[in-house]
Amino acid sequence: xxxxxxxxxxxxxxxxxxxxxxxxxxxxxxxxxxxxxxxxxxxxxxxxxxxxxxxxxxxxxxxxxxxxxxxxxxxxxxxxxxxxxxxxxxxxxxxxxxxxxxxxxxxxxxxxxxxxxxxxxxxxxxxxxxxxxxxxxxxxxxxxxxxxxxxxxxxxxxxxxxxxxxxxxxxxxxxxxxxxxxxxxxxxxxxxxxxxxxxxxxxxx
Amino acid sequence: xxxxxxxxxxxxxxxxxxxxxxxxxxxxxxxxxxxxxxxxxxxxxxxxxxxxxxxxxxxxxxxxxxxxxxxxxxxxxxxxxxxxxxxxxxxxxxxxxxxxxxxxxxxxxxxxxxxxxxxxxxxxxxxxxxxxxxxxxxxxxxxxxxxxxxxxxxxxxxxxxxxxxxxxxxxxxxxxxxxxxxxxxxxxxxxxxxxxxxxxxxxxxxxxxxxxxxxxxxxxxxxxxxxxxxxxxxxxxxxxxxxxxxx
Numbered sequence: 001x002x003x004x005x006x007x008x009x010x011x012x013x014x015x016x017x018x019x020x021x022x023x024x025x026x027x028x029x030x031x032x033x034x035x036x037x038x039x040x041x042x043x044x045x046x047x048x049x050x051x052x053x054x055x056x057x058x059x060x061x062x063x064x065x066x067x068x069x070x071x072x073x074x075x076x077x078x079x080x081x082x083x084x085x086x087x088x089x090x091x092x093x094x095x096x097x098x099x100x101x102x103x104x105x106x107x108x109x110x111x112x113x114x115x116x117x118x119x120x121x122x123x124x125x126x127x128x129x130x131x132x133x134x135x136x137x138x139x140x141x142x143x144x145x146x147x148x149x150x151x152x153x154x155x156x157x158x159x160x161x162x163x164x165x166x167x168x169x170x171x172x173x174x175x176x177x178x179x180x181x182x183x184x185x186x187x188x189x190x191x192x193x194x195x196x197x198x199x200x201x202x203x204x205x
Numbered sequence: 206x207x208x209x210x211x212x213x214x215x216x217x218x219x220x221x222x223x224x225x226x227x228x229x230x231x232x233x234x235x236x237x238x239x240x241x242x243x244x245x246x247x248x249x250x251x252x253x254x255x256x257x258x259x260x261x262x263x264x265x266x267x268x269x270x271x272x273x274x275x276x277x278x279x280x281x282x283x284x285x286x287x288x289x290x291x292x293x294x295x296x297x298x299x300x301x302x303x304x305x306x307x308x309x310x311x312x313x314x315x316x317x318x319x320x321x322x323x324x325x326x327x328x329x330x331x332x333x334x335x336x337x338x339x340x341x342x343x344x345x346x347x348x349x350x351x352x353x354x355x356x357x358x359x360x361x362x363x364x365x366x367x368x369x370x371x372x373x374x375x376x377x378x379x380x381x382x383x384x385x386x387x388x389x390x391x392x393x394x395x396x397x398x399x400x401x402x403x404x405x406x407x408x409x410x411x412x413x414x415x416x417x418x419x420x421x422x423x424x425x426x427x428x429x430x431x432x433x434x435x436x437x438x439x440x441x442x443x444x445x446x447x448x449x450x451x452x
Contacts, residue, residue, distance in 0.1 A: 022214040036272070043271055043308055050307025050335045054346075057334050068353055108341040115367060118374045122399035125377065129401065138397065176390055179406040183388050185432060186410025187277040188220055189425035194280060196224075198421030199413065201283035201312055 007197050014195045055079060141167060216432075223428035228420050231427075239426065244384045244402035245415035251358035251382055252292050260357030260381075261298040262289055265347055265372060266313055267363020267387065268305035268340060275364040278388040279309050281410050282362035283316050288416040289360070290320035299326075303336045303350060304363070305343030310335035344368040348375035361385035361400065362409060365392040373399035386412075 013035055020032025058072035065072075086096045123142065126135050148157075148164035193199035255262050264286045269279030290300045299321075302313040314333030321328040336346025348371055351359065359376040361369060365387045373396065376383040385400035386409025387393055397403045404412075407429060413422035446452045 018217070022210050022217075039272055046271075046307040046311055047338070048307075050310050050338060053307075053310055053333075053335045054338075057331060060331060065353075071349060108339070111341040111345060111368075111371065115370050118370045119367075119395065119398065122370060122374065122395070126398045179390065179393065181433070181436060182406030182408075183410075185429045186281075186407040187274055187388070188217065189224070189429055190277040190281055190410055192217070192221055192224060193413075193421055193425055196221075196421060198419055199280065199284055201280040201287075202315060 006202060007200060010200070010202065011195060011197050014191075018195070051079075220428055220432060223431055224421065224424045227424035227427035231420060231424060239411075239414060239423070242404070242408055242411070242415060244386075244404050244408070245412070247382060247402055248358065248360065248384055248416075252289060255293055255298075255357040256296045258357065259297045261296075261354050262293055262300045263351065263354070263356050263359045263381075264289060264300060264302045264313075265359060265361045265363060266302060266304040266306075266309045267361070267365045268343060269309060269364040269388075270306060271308040275388060278362070278364050278386075278409065279304075279306070279312075281412055282360075283309075283312055284413045284418055284422075285360065285362055285416060286313060287316045287320055288413070288418055290317045291323065294320060294324045294326050298355070299329075299332060301331075301350070301354065302333050303343075303347045304333075305335070305337055305340070305347075307335060307338070309363070340366055340368045341371075344371040347372050351375040351379055351381070356381040358382040358384065361387070361396065362404075362412060364388055365396070367391050367395045370395045370399050377401075 016028065017032050017035055020028040055076065058075050062069050062072040062076065082099055085099065086093075089095050123139050127139060144160065145164055145167065148160050190199065194201065252262065254260070264282065266279055266282040266286070267275075269275035269277075269282075271279070286300065286302050293300050300317070302317065304310040304313055310333060314328075314330055317332050318328040334346075334350070336350060337343035351372070352375060356376070356379060358381055359372070361372060361383065362385070365372075365385075366389055369385060369387065369392050373383045373385060377399070382402070383400045384402040384404065385396035386404030387396060388409070393403075393405065397405070410429075411422075411426055413419070414426050443452070
């Protein structure tokens with residue numbers, strides 16, 4: 001059974017923050033600001049805990065899983081080097097920016113490049129897995145948007161350009177709004193369940 | 206108080222009363238049957254298979270920031286993780302959770318620790334991992350984990366962008382089932398194409414109700430259904446009034 005003290009704190013803080021948003025009583029608004037500031041500090045502390053967790057997981061993998069040792073060793077060495085250099089010279093020092101611009105950005109860009117190939121393969125898999133009208137419309141729309149997003153060997157196809165604009169302005173916006181309305185209802189439901197104590201995404205046993 | 210806040214407050218209060226009413230009615234008359242969502246049917250089967258075959262289930266919680274609207278989808282992911290962790294605790298290889306946000310990582314460990322305690326098991330902190338703190342480092346760390354573990358199914362329930370495609374691709378290559386839902390529109394498009402069982406829009410938030418997390422989860426679905434029809438009616442009335450020149 002979960003600790004009722006944690007549940008009471010979560011519900012009380014949630015109610016105060018929600019009431020402080022809707023009702024403009026000075027006490028409630030000030031209390032809401034203080035609670036949000038505390039939450040911001042806790043999130044920053046959690047970030048440190050996250051870095052420690054990343055280190056611990058890979059340290060343990062290095063010592064218990066010899067077959068996966070190399071990747072974990074690279075991660076730990078890079079982490080220690082980056083922490084040491086950025087911690088010593090500061091985050092805006094030339095060496096820190098060099099690490100960011102010459103290591104972090106190229107690695108993430110290459111992953112982004114891989115993603116484009118992965119998405120083409122996903123499109124093919126989708127047609128094989130679910131060969132129905134919805135999948136064909138999905139892939140067809142993606143192809144039309146892609147074709148008209150860049151120059152097509154210098155060829156100008158006004159009908160396709162108009163189709164792309166229409167897709168972007170009418171069905172895409174309509175679909176996105178429908179999905180976002182559903183997501184918003186889901187967010188409100190999830191928030192209310194937590195405020196009512198029906199959903200407790202914290203342990204505290 | 207401005208009009209937008211008054212409308213917001215009324216909306217939240219109406220939602221609350223509808224949820225309570227739906228819970229009371231369902232308790233008196235017995236629960237109504239939910240419409241079938243193939244993703245959750247396959248998930249229930251995957252949970253059973255994981256326990257029997259000794260494969261591991263993976264719940265990916267994404268990168269929902271705790272002080273933003275993205276936190277809601279993260280909490281839904283945690284709720285699903287709790288149900289799955291309890292169901293698979295008797296398995297030789299219990300569920301593993303990955304997250305790309307520190308608070309979610311801590312909560313995932315806490316959720317699994319609570320589930321283990323509930324069943325009298327020992328908790329291993331390696332079951333709740335933070336695999337990266339930026340979108341692509343999270344994807345890279347998670348896909349390595351998918352390749353290393355013998356996974357039966359992957360549930361991607363959280364906030365993702367297009368990087369979700371890398372995770373689902375790794376899952377596909379490891380021959381494990383993928384189920385995915387997110388609150389992000391580009392992430393949703395990627396998951397629709399790449400996940401075996403995509404969840405669209407509010408379906409993702411219904412996970413708790415379909416996995417039997419409690420009557421309030423089911424009641425919130427009824428409240429959502431009623432309010433969805435109210436919103437649809439208001440949109441249609443607004444369009445008609447606009448067409449005849451009233452507004």
